[in-house]
Amino acid sequence: MANQQTYKSTLTIPSQTERLNDVREFVAELARTHGFVEDDINKIAIAVDEACTNIIKHGYAYAPDKSIVIDIVRKGNDFEIIISDNGKQFDANAIHSPDMKDYFAHYRRGGLGVYLMKRIMDKVEFNLHSDKNVLRMIKTLH
Amino acid sequence: MSDFKVHIRERANNIYVLELKGYLDAHTTPTLEEAFQKMLNEKKFRIIVNCKEMSYISSAGLGVFMAFIEDVRAGNGDIKLSDMSPKVFNIFDLLGFPMLYDIVKLEEEAAKKFDAQ
Numbered sequence: 212m213a214n215q216q217t218y219k220s221t222l223t224i225p226s227q228t229e230r231l232n233d234v235r236e237f238v239a240e241l242a243r244t245h246g247f248v249e250d251d252i253n254k255i256a257i258a259v260d261e262a263c264t265n266i267i268k269h270g271y272a273y274a275p276d277k278s279i280v281i282d283i284v285r286k287g288n289d290f291e292i293i294i295s296d297n298g299k300q301f302d303a304n305a306i307h308s309p310d311m312k313d314y315f316a317h318y319r320r321g322g323l324g325v326y327l328m329k330r331i332m333d334k335v336e337f338n339l340h341s342d343k344n345v346l347r348m349i350k351t352l353h
Numbered sequence: 354m355s356d357f358k359v360h361i362r363e364r365a366n367n368i369y370v371l372e373l374k375g376y377l378d379a380h381t382t383p384t385l386e387e388a389f390q391k392m393l394n395e396k397k398f399r400i401i402v403n404c405k406e407m408s409y410i411s412s413a414g415l416g417v418f419m420a421f422i423e424d425v426r427a428g429n430g431d432i433k434l435s436d437m438s439p440k441v442f443n444i445f446d447l448l449g450f451p452m453l454y455d456i457v458k459l460e461e462e463a464a465k466k467f468d469a470q
Binding site: 228229230231232235249250253254256257260261264267268311312315318319320321323324326327330331 | 354355376378379380409411412413415416419420422423439440443444447448449452453
């Protein structure tokens with residue numbers, strides 16, 4: 212079926228924050244190619260940046276020699292981003308969205324990455340496998 | 354690699370402007386942290402962050418503003434933000450940051466607000 216045509220592209224980076232820019236450029240270019248508007252392109256790049264930052268910081272505890280694999284798959288109108296790592300298991304499904312009034316009242320810091328991903332993407336799903344963590348995020352083209 | 358720079362400029366009435374340029378992410382946040390820390394060490398609490406040339410911010414960048422706002426306000430000052438592109442403002446707005454931070458269109462407006470205090 213024409214509208215079920217599947218496109219796939221992959222980027223693998225070492226677990227280093229200096230590579231976040233490469234990740235954003237990779238994702239942004241594909242999002243642009245697939246027809247997203249500039250504001251959405253920026254937001255999708257942020258969602259992927261947040262995911263990779265969490266993996267580098269929490270999953271790999273800043274060990275610089277690990278890998279993060281970013282797959283982009285287009286299925287119909289869904290732009291799907293699958294991010295895999297072998298770091299410490301992290302069940303972000305259990306993370307509750309912060310109450311921002313409370314957050315600001317107590318001058319809290321951090322913990323906004325997953326919330327931002329959920330605000331930006333149409334679907335965010337964390338899956339724990341025995342040997343790897345897999346994060347799936349979908350943004351649907353309208 | 355992400356490129357990010359901070360340039361500090363002094364205005365009249367003890368107002369200091371941090372001009373941000375480039376991409377503020379988990380890799381580049383130490384540059385902004387150092388600039389805010391320098392302001393605090395020198396007891397410069399009237400701060401305008403001019404975002405005209407800032408192209409990008411992630412939650413790591415937002416975290417820097419959270420880390421310093423309490424101390425700056427305790428010193429009777431403020432961190433006011435200006436000249437944001439719609440793209441950058443949308444991220445601040447998505448998380449409700451205008452609830453805590455004074456975000457204005459132009460640097461001059463922020464300066465006038467400090468002058469009126």
